[in-house]
Amino acid sequence: MRKFEKLLTHLLFVSLTIFIVEGKAQLSFLVAENILYPDFNLVISENSFFPDFSINISRSVRYPDFTVGFTNIKSKADFIISNSNNADYKIKVSNNSFSPDLRINVGENILYADLSILVATSGSVDYLIYSDKDFPGVNDIIASLLLVIHAKTKFKNDALNRLFKNLLKH
Numbered sequence: 001m002r003k004f005e006k007l008l009t010h011l012l013f014v015s016l017t018i019f020i021v022e023g024k025a026q027l028s029f030l031v032a033e034n035i036l037y038p039d040f041n042l043v044i045s046e047n048s049f050f051p052d053f054s055i056n057i058s059r060s061v062r063y064p065d066f067t068v069g070f071t072n073i074k075s076k077a078d079f080i081i082s083n084s085n086n087a088d089y090k091i092k093v094s095n096n097s098f099s100p101d102l103r104i105n106v107g108e109n110i111l112y113a114d115l116s117i118l119v120a121t122s123g124s125v126d127y128l129i130y131s132d133k134d135f136p137g138v139n140d141i142i143a144s145l146l147l148v149i150h151a152k153t154k155f156k157n158d159a160l161n162r163l164f165k166n167l168l169k170h
Contacts, residue, residue, distance in 0.1 A: 026077060026078065026079065026080055027078075027079055027080070027088050027089065027144075027147060028079075028080040028081075028082040028084070028086075028087040028088045028089070029079065029080065029081055029082060029087055029088065029089050029090075029091055029140075029143055029144045029146075030082050030083070030084065030085060030087035030089070030090045030091065031081060031091045031093055031139060031140045031143040031144065032090075032091075032092065032093070033092065033093060033094050034092075035090050035091075035092040037090070038090045038091060038092035039089045039090045039091065039163060040089065040090075040091045040092070040101050040102070040146075040159070040163050041092045041097055041099070041100045041101045041102075042091055042092065042093045042094075042100060042101065042102050042103075042104065042142075042143060042146075043093075043094060043095065043096065043097050043100040043102070043103045043104070044093055044094075044095060044104050044106050044138070044139050044142055044143075045095045045096070045103070045104075045105060045106070046105060046106065046107040046110075047105065048095075048103045048104075048105055050103065051103045051104055051105040052102050052103050052104060052157060052159075053102075053104045053105070053114045053115065053149065053153065053157075054104070054105040054106075054110045054112070054113045054114050054115075055104060055105070055106045055110065055113055055114065055115045055116070055117060055142065055149070056107070056108065056109070056110045056113040056115070056116040056117070057106055057107075057108070057116075057117040057119060057138060057141065057142070058108040058118070058119065059118070059119050059120070059121065060108075060118075061116045061117065061118040062116075063116060064116045064117055064118035065115045065116050065117065065152055066115075066117060066118075066126040066127065066148065066152065067117070067118040067119075067120050067124075067125040067126045067127070068117060068118070068119055068120070068125055068126065068127045068128070068129055068141065068145065069119070069120045069121070069122075069123075069125035069127075069128055069129070070128070070129050070130070070131065070136075071128045071129070071130050072130070073130070074130045076128055076130070077128045077129055077130035078127045078128050078129070079127065079128075079129050079130075079144040079145065079147075080129070080130050080131070080132070080144070081129060081130070081131040081132060081133055081136050081140045081141075081143075081144050082132050083132040083133065084132070089146075089163070091143040091146070093139045093140075093142075093143050101159040101162075101163070102157065102159045102160065104142060106138055106142055114153065115149060115152055115153070117141075117145070119141070127145070127148060129141065129144055129145075146160060146163070146164075147164060150164060
């Protein structure tokens with residue numbers, strides 16, 4: 001019986017994630033370096049030791065795993081980079097931390113990257129991001145795409161599993 005409950009929970013999580021990632025539900029992320037009680041502590045660097053993932057992100061990726069773009073219409077966005085403390089997730093991002101939940105190497109020329117993301121300036125994209133910030137950076141983009149990154153890496157990261165487990169409770 002316990003195995004059945006575990007399987008059912010996993011199936012619900014995958015279904016909900018697919019709905020959020022592929023559907024039109026929106027998730028908002030407060031991304032900052034100085035959050036006192038974050039939901040998640042993330043290190044993003046170009047050369048961190050022993051990263052959990054490595055990601056190529058630029059406007060000129062040849063074979064992207066997915067594409068992202070920005071919109072100025074909040075209701076059209078899949079993910080929102082928020083300035084509000086009422087965001088769905090509070091992500092503390094830095095380039096150095098003693099014990100982060102996750103370490104990601106991110107850059108334009110990462111060799112043997114686990115994922116490649118094309119940031120499109122026009123045309124059709126897989127995911128749209130709206131930002132309350134005037135000039136969102138790479139850290140903001142990566143943090144707002146954590147659910148997609150989790151899905152594209154087949155839900156194998158325990159820290160991301162813990163972060164998004166609450167989606168089942170909504």
